[in-house]
Amino acid sequence: MEIHRFEKLWLVASLLLIAGFVATIVYGAVGAGVAMVDNSGGQVAASDPTASSDFRDPGVYQTGDGEYDVYVVARQFSFTPGSGTPIRVPEGSEVTFHIASRDVTHGFNVVGTNLNTMVIPGQVAQLTVEFDDARSYHVACNEYCGAAHHDMTGTIEVVPAEDFDESEVAEA
Amino acid sequence: MTYVDDYPGAAKLVRWHFGVAFIAFALGGVFGLLQGLYRTDYFREALPIDATQYYTVLTGHGVLLALVFTTFFICGMFVWATTRSLDRPLYSDRLAWVGFGSMFVGTALAATAILNGFAPGLPFDSADVLYTFYAPLKAHPAFYFGAALLVVGSWILGAVYFLTYREWRADNPDARIPLQTFMVLTTFIMWYVSSVGVAVEVVVFLIPWSLGWIGQVDPLLTRSLFWYFGHPVVYFWLLPGYLAWYTLLPKFAGGRLFSDPLARVVFVLFVLLSTPVGFHHQYIDPGIADGFKFIAMTNTMMLLLPSLLTAFTVVASVEHGARQRGGDGYLGWLRALPWDEPAFAGTALAGLMFAAGGFSGMINAGMNINYLIHNTIWVPGHFHLTVGTAFALTAMAVSYWLVPQLTGKPLRHRRLASIQPYVWFVGMTLMSNAMHRGGLAGLPRRTAEPVGDAGASAFDTVFSTIAEIRLQIALGATLLVVALLMFLVVMLGTWLSRPGVSALSVNGHIPEPLSGASNGPRVLDNLKLWTGIAVVLVLLAYGVPLGSMVADGILNPGASPFPV
Ligand code: HEM
Ligand SMILES: [Cu+2]
Ligand SMILES: [Cu+2]
Numbered sequence: 001m002e003i004h005r006f007e008k009l010w011l012v013a014s015l016l017l018i019a020g021f022v023a024t025i026v027y028g029a030v031g032a033g034v035a036m037v038d039n040s041g042g043q044v045a046a047s048d049p050t051a052s053s054d055f056r057d058p059g060v061y062q063t064g065d066g067e068y069d070v071y072v073v074a075r076q077f078s079f080t081p082g083s084g085t086p087i088r089v090p091e092g093s094e095v096t097f098h099i100a101s102r103d104v105t106h107g108f109n110v111v112g113t114n115l116n117t118m119v120i121p122g123q124v125a126q127l128t129v130e131f132d133d134a135r136s137y138h139v140a141c142n143e144y145c146g147a148a149h150h151d152m153t154g155t156i157e158v159v160p161a162e163d164f165d166e167s168e169v170a171e172a
Numbered sequence: 173m174t175y176v177d178d179y180p181g182a183a184k185l186v187r188w189h190f191g192v193a194f195i196a197f198a199l200g201g202v203f204g205l206l207q208g209l210y211r212t213d214y215f216r217e218a219l220p221i222d223a224t225q226y227y228t229v230l231t232g233h234g235v236l237l238a239l240v241f242t243t244f245f246i247c248g249m250f251v252w253a254t255t256r257s258l259d260r261p262l263y264s265d266r267l268a269w270v271g272f273g274s275m276f277v278g279t280a281l282a283a284t285a286i287l288n289g290f291a292p293g294l295p296f297d298s299a300d301v302l303y304t305f306y307a308p309l310k311a312h313p314a315f316y317f318g319a320a321l322l323v324v325g326s327w328i329l330g331a332v333y334f335l336t337y338r339e340w341r342a343d344n345p346d347a348r349i350p351l352q353t354f355m356v357l358t359t360f361i362m363w364y365v366s367s368v369g370v371a372v373e374v375v376v377f378l379i380p381w382s383l384g385w386i387g388q389v390d391p392l393l394t395r396s397l398f399w400y401f402g403h404p405v406v407y408f409w410l411l412p413g414y415l416a417w418y419t420l421l422p423k424f425a426g427g428r429l430f431s432d433p434l435a436r437v438v439f440v441l442f443v444l445l446s447t448p449v450g451f452h453h454q455y456i457d458p459g460i461a462d463g464f465k466f467i468a469m470t471n472t473m474m475l476l477l478p479s480l481l482t483a484f485t486v487v488a489s490v491e492h493g494a495r496q497r498g499g500d501g502y503l504g505w506l507r508a509l510p511w512d513e514p515a516f517a518g519t520a521l522a523g524l525m526f527a528a529g530g531f532s533g534m535i536n537a538g539m540n541i542n543y544l545i546h547n548t549i550w551v552p553g554h555f556h557l558t559v560g561t562a563f564a565l566t567a568m569a570v571s572y573w574l575v576p577q578l579t580g581k582p583l584r585h586r587r588l589a590s591i592q593p594y595v596w597f598v599g600m601t602l603m604s605n606a607m608h609r610g611g612l613a614g615l616p617r618r619t620a621e622p623v624g625d626a627g628a629s630a631f632d633t634v635f636s637t638i639a640e641i642r643l644q645i646a647l648g649a650t651l652l653v654v655a656l657l658m659f660l661v662v663m664l665g666t667w668l669s670r671p672g673v674s675a676l677s678v679n680g681h682i683p684e685p686l687s688g689a690s691n692g693p694r695v696l697d698n699l700k701l702w703t704g705i706a707v708v709l710v711l712l713a714y715g716v717p718l719g720s721m722v723a724d725g726i727l728n729p730g731a732s733p734f735p736v
Contacts (some may be wrong), residue, residue, distance in 0.1 A: 001433050003691045007484055014480040018473045025469060026537050034540040036455065036462040043459070046388075046729035082724035105306050105391055108549050111614030112632050114543035116456055121308065121391045122729030138630035142547035142616035144302055146309070147224040150621040 037117045041098060044126030049073055049100035055124060056098075062169045067090060072099045074106040074119045077147045081138055082154030089156070090164035091134040099125045107142035110156060118143060131158040175256065175577040175680050181265040182255045183578045188272060189248025190571065190578070191280070193241050196661060197564075200236035201656040203229045207244045208649025209605065209620060212642035226620035227300045234303030235286060238559060239429035240279050243322060247275070247329045247568050252355045253415060254333045256680065257352035263335035274610060278321025285315040288571030302618065304402070305378070307394045308729075313382040316566075320374050323367050332361040345602075348689040349697050351432055352419055358439040359411040361703050365710060366404030373397035373586070390679065390729045392459045393721040399450035400714060407446045409559045411439070414568040417486045417523055419682055420570065424516035425509055427493025429685035430485045433692025438485075441478040443702045445471055445523045448713030455542045464717045471713065472537045477549030479530055482577075486523060514586075518569025518593035522562050525600060529557030532608060549622070550611020555603045565593060568659050575666055576676050583677070584652050584665035588658050603648025606641045609634065613641070 003011075028034045044052040050073065056079045061069040068089055073080045081087050089095050099108050099119050106119040117125040141152035176183040206229050207213055221229055251268065255261060262268055283415075285299040287569050292298055297703035299311035304318075333356050337349070349357070377389045422429045429435065474482040492503055499508025510516045532554040535541055544553065585587060613631040615622045615638075623631070648693055695701065 002436070002687060004431075004488075007434070007488075011481065014477055016474055017480075021476075021534065022470055023471050028540040034543075035541060036465055038465070039456050039459050039490070043724070046391075058576065073498075077525045078269065104308050105395070109547065109614065111630060113614075114540075116455075116546050118457045118547075119680075119730075120395065120458060123392055123457075125458035132198075138614075138626045140614070140616045140619075140622075142619070144227060144309075144618040146480075147227065147300070149227070150619045150624060152225060153624060153626060168375045168497050169667040 023154055034114075035127070037125050037127050039123075041126030043122055044100050044124055046121040047102060048100055049124070053098055058090060060087065060169050062116075062166075063096075066090075066094060068093055068095045068169070070095055070097050071099060072108070072110065074099060074141070074152075075103050077141070077148040077155040078150040079108070079139065079141075079152070082143075082156070083152070086136070086155040086157045088164070089131055089158055090161045091158050092129060092130075092132060092161060093158075094130050096126065096128040104145050104147045105143050106152070107140070109140050109142040111138040111140055113137065116142070134158050134160045145153045174580055175252065175574075176580045177269065179255050179261055181252050182262055185262075185265065185268050185272065186248040186252050186574075187578050187709055189244045189251070190575070192276060193248065193567075194660065195657065196236040196244065196279070198660055201243060201653050203233040203236070205649050205653040207233060208485050212646045213621075213623070214642070214646040217435040223620040224300075225290060227302070228286065228298070230618060231282075231289070231300055231302050232286050235282060237564075238303055238677055239319075239322065240283075242409045242559065242563060243275065243326050244279075246408065247271070247539040249274040249412055249415075249455075249567075249570065249574075249715045250329070250333060252578070253352040253356050254336055256682075257350035258336060258340045260336065260340060261523070262332055262543065263339055264332060267335075268332045268462055271325045271332065273325070274321045274328060276286070276326030278318040278323075278325060280318070281314045281358055281621065282318025285312045285318065288312070300472055302688050304398060306398070307378060307381070307389045307391050310382055313379060313535075316333065316374050316378045316382055320371065320379070322381075323371060323374075327364065327367070330363060333357060333360060336508070337433075337479050342591045348694075351435060351689065352415060353687070354436055354438055354697065355411065355415045356420070357699060358702070359415075360442050361699060361706070362404055362411075362443050362446050363408050365443075365703070365706055366401050366408075369397045369400030369450075370402075373401075386727060388727055390721065390725070390727060392457070392729065393718070395457070396450070396454065396460070396718060396721060399453040400718075401450070402453055403450045405556075406559060407442050408554055409563045411442060413563050414438070414482060416519055416566050417482065418489075420573070421486060421516070421519045421523070422489035422493055423682055424513065424519060424573070425490040425493030426497045427489055428517070428683045429493075430489045430492065431691075432685040432689045433686040433687065433696065434481060434485055435599065435685075436692060436696040437687070438478040438481050440696060441475075444706050444709060445475045445478075447706065448709045449475060450538055451717070452539075452542075456546050457616075459721075460717060466715070467713055468672065469539045470536065471709075476534065477539075483527060483728050489686075490520070492668075512590050514583075514589040514593060515569050519567050519591065520597075521593050521597045522565035522568065522569065525557045525565070525597065528604075529554055529562060532557065545611050548611035549607045552617050553607025553611055556600060556607070561596070561604075565596055567708075568596075569593060571659075571663065573678055575663060576678055577680050579667060580676070581666055581669050582675070583662065583668050583670050585662045589662045592655055592658040593660070595651055595658065599648045599651030601648070602644045603622050603652060606644035609636070610638070610641045613638065634651060664717035673701035 042054040049055045056071045102118045111117040137156040139154035276473035285296040288296040289298040297312040299315035301309045301311045346508045418435045449472045494508040497508045499505030613633045
């Protein structure tokens, strides 16, 4: 098969581009430490996540120095905590979210950041992020989940360490 | 002789397919405008829908455009491509009509169920589940039956293409498969391999569940089956566009295709790689090990190759055409192209927009940057460039050239037709770029009131403001619907005009490629081989993950309700 010289060059350039893309992603995972949401969150009962031993009552838990676990239950059309009461964590903390749904599939997107996951009944979405600055974040459910999906929002408040009240943390 | 005189039976089939496609396009387009205005809060109070009905509209838009318009247009276009390139009538017109009938009844059922969402209480209840119908959101069984009939109908048409090819093969034992037929058959191999996923999802799980025969289904498993089909379906939309870009665009430009063998290589790569990539739609799904996501990611990146090769060959062929027409210079040849011919302008602009869509697709495919844009309005920004333009605008452009040959009537309203592609292009440029930027600011997709109580200040735009993004989306949506109306006026005008008033100005002849099929190895035509490899790749990518989802209880979402 005869391939034009320019076409060969183009082919090589394309393959290099592809290899480059894969390399940046490998670097993102290995170098920059961007972990994918995966199956490490475990599974829960679809209708009642908190009944499972893998999932705690919704709330914020301290797990170490500057480290917190946040358990969130999503349901039509709110996040607990998040929608009624904001999720509050101190500035500079490392927070692991565990999010489960008790009805249909939802999304949990901290707007404008890469904290973004699907929340699928039966599965726990688990992801760890660092909050460097004190500010508040808007949370949107970004998967259609029913008639009032657009009302399913929440707030995360990252507060200065000195304003963070340890008593807000649930008993471990 | 025009096509309709040579193959009156096939021409009638194509006309009916196109007719249904255009009606779906019209209705879906109106829904699109409603969305574009409602979401952005332009005339929200004056629109005939409320926030809940927004999702009925959105379901209608997705189903009518992404599933109905595309499938009917493609199946019709492939009837034309098969008969034209094999130079013989279909194996059986009657069987093809059975396929059409199945698709038609399926569409009617699904559309009725969806439209019932505007008037709950009617027998079909409602189907506000969007075109992805993720369980446990549940629609009326009519919706799922409709979807199944639509797919089955397309399978029947696929069988007709293959049977026609088999007859041709018996008469031509040593000939190479004509290029257009090769493209039709490879596209359908991919379609058969991939639509099995959605067929299992619908027939084994969703229909019995919606009828109340089984109590629950596993949301992760059904969702994964959907995406097993959901990525290849985008190539099912795209490959007919490629067929037009490879075999028609060079002719429209006044030249010939650069290389036939390379076109075959590209289609073979799509057969092999289109399916084992579906997990790239589930990068941020819990419950799926990241290794499987990584495999899907590398396959996805490899899929860039056939599209990059296409860009080269198509641009080279168009340049060749321009030089035949007297164009010269490094870029000066661009001026020699027939930009006032609607068929050329539409296909060329569609190709250009596809390149832009390809770039945002590379971002989507980047496993870890996907976090930033997943399920934001960026994603509709991306696929309105691909299916919404690369496919839709190509379909319109091809219609300007093909419908006269299908009806024996010259194109009417030529003026309108020749500016129509530009109106679509400008409208899409506005809507799509604003959607991309809105997505970067975190505006969610599939949301009636995305800004809501939080207010625009909750969304940080990279530059400019949320208000400006909204204005562009609303304006773009309006222009798009104007362009759609222009297209419909041209089609209706042509279709309803009296035949034989003036001679057709198009001819259906397609010139031979510069480098013909015989320059490529024969193995390219070995369809059984490619099918076999495709199936093996699918088993490698999907065997283990689907196996583990089934292993924890085929109907069971997650863990059992009681700790054991
Ligand atoms: C006629 C001009 C069109 C306009 C004004 C338009 C407008 C829109 C808008 C604003 C959305 C986003 C809604 C949301 O996420 O809340 C949307 C979604 C969508 N559009 Fe279009 N669109 C048009 C044409 C098309 C075409 C031609 C296709 C495909 C052939 C298409 C396929 C889709 C799909 C699949 C969705 C996603 C539906 C979902 O998220 O469930 N659109 N459209
Ligand atoms: Cu939601
Ligand atoms: Cu995809």
